[in-house]
Amino acid sequence: NAGVTQTPKFQVLKTGQSMTLQCAQDMNHEYMSWYRQDPGMGLRLIHYSVGAGITDQGEVPNGYNVSRSTTEDFPLRLLSAAPSQTSVYFCASRYQGSSEQYFGPGTRLTVT
Amino acid sequence: GQQVMQIPQYQHVQEGEDFTTYCNSSTTLSNIQWYKQRPGGHPVFLIQLVKSGEVKKQKRLTFQFGEAKKNSSLHITATQTTDVGTYFCAAYSTNAGKSTFGDGTTLTVKP
Numbered sequence: 001n002a003g004v005t006q007t008p009k010f011q012v013l014k015t016g017q018s019m020t021l022q023c024a025q026d027m028n029h030e031y032m033s034w035y036r037q038d039p040g041m042g043l044r045l046i047h048y049s050v051g052a053g054i055t056d057q058g059e060v061p062n063g064y065n066v067s068r069s070t071t072e073d074f075p076l077r078l079l080s081a082a083p084s085q086t087s088v089y090f091c092a093s094r095y096q097g098s099s100e101q102y103f104g105p106g107t108r109l110t111v112t
Numbered sequence: 113g114q115q116v117m118q119i120p121q122y123q124h125v126q127e128g129e130d131f132t133t134y135c136n137s138s139t140t141l142s143n144i145q146w147y148k149q150r151p152g153g154h155p156v157f158l159i160q161l162v163k164s165g166e167v168k169k170q171k172r173l174t175f176q177f178g179e180a181k182k183n184s185s186l187h188i189t190a191t192q193t194t195d196v197g198t199y200f201c202a203a204y205s206t207n208a209g210k211s212t213f214g215d216g217t218t219l220t221v222k223p
Contacts, residue, residue, distance in 0.1 A: 033210070040121070042200060042213040043155065050209065058210070090154055099145055099204040099211060103154040 001026050004104035006091050012110045013081040021076040021107050023091030030096040032074040033058070034066065036087040037106075043090065049074055050096065081111045116203045118214030126222050131188040133217035135201035142206040144184045146175060149216070150197045158186075191221050 007022045025032065033048035045058030049068040063085060065077040074093075078085060088108050092101040117136045125131055135144065143162040147155040159168055161177035161184060168175045172195075174187045188195055198218045202211040 031209075035213075040215070042118075042215040044213075045210060048210060092155075099143060099160060099202075100157045101145075101155075101202075101211070103156070106154050 003027065004091055004093055004102050006089075006104035006107050008107060009105065010108050012112065013078070014112055015082060017081050019078050019081070021078075021089055021091075021109075023074045023076065023104060024072050025074075025091075025093040025102070025104075026072065027093065027102065028071060029093035029102070030071070032068065032091065032093045033101070034064070034074070034076045035090045035092065036060065036085075037090060038087050046076065046089075078109075083111045085109065086111045116201060116212050116214040118201055118217055120217055121215065122218050122220075124220045124222065125191050127193060128190050131191050131195070131219055133186050133199050133201075133219075135184045135186075135203075135214050137182050137203055140181050141203045143204050144177060145202045145204065145211065146184075146186050147200045147202060147213075148197050149200065153197075155200060188219075191219070193221050193223055195219060196221050 004025045030051045034046040035043040037043050044060050046064050047066040049055045052068050052071050055066050068074050088106050090106045091104040094101045119134050145160045146158040149155045159175050164181050165179045166177040172189045176185045198216040200216045201214045204211045
């Protein structure tokens, strides 16, 4: 199993550009989520999904969209990038009945 | 929403010294998990505590869940350079179906 994979690993955007961060898992986990991690801070939940076709907002959803058309994939879209979105983004997944999360390697995003 | 406070934010120790990080919540927790993130890496699950007063050990790591299920601690005995990283607690809410992470404690170990 590859576990949780994320692409790209690094990305530089200009203010106003849009892009999609990819996340995929091959563990058949129902629950997937996106976090951002800023220096010296913990992980803040952006959006999450409890299954295909179902998504919900986390603590910091503004400026981001998600969709969950399959169990495996959970892309995160930045609509119009802003410097405040410079961060490391982690995707995570888990089984519905468990609180143990498996994290991807992260995407380091810089917005200039 | 649920808030989880973690202290200290940073801890610098000499190799061989002990280390403890604390996690506190204003509300009763369903369970709590601990994760470790190595520099430049991603969080990796260490353990989950569920029962009031629970104590679990993993080699030199001891995890405790408070009697009131509002606080938890991670203690490392005789730190090694391999213990370097940031340790996060995450409080899981059954009602919300999601976890809230503390800000983490970053441990550096001087050889």
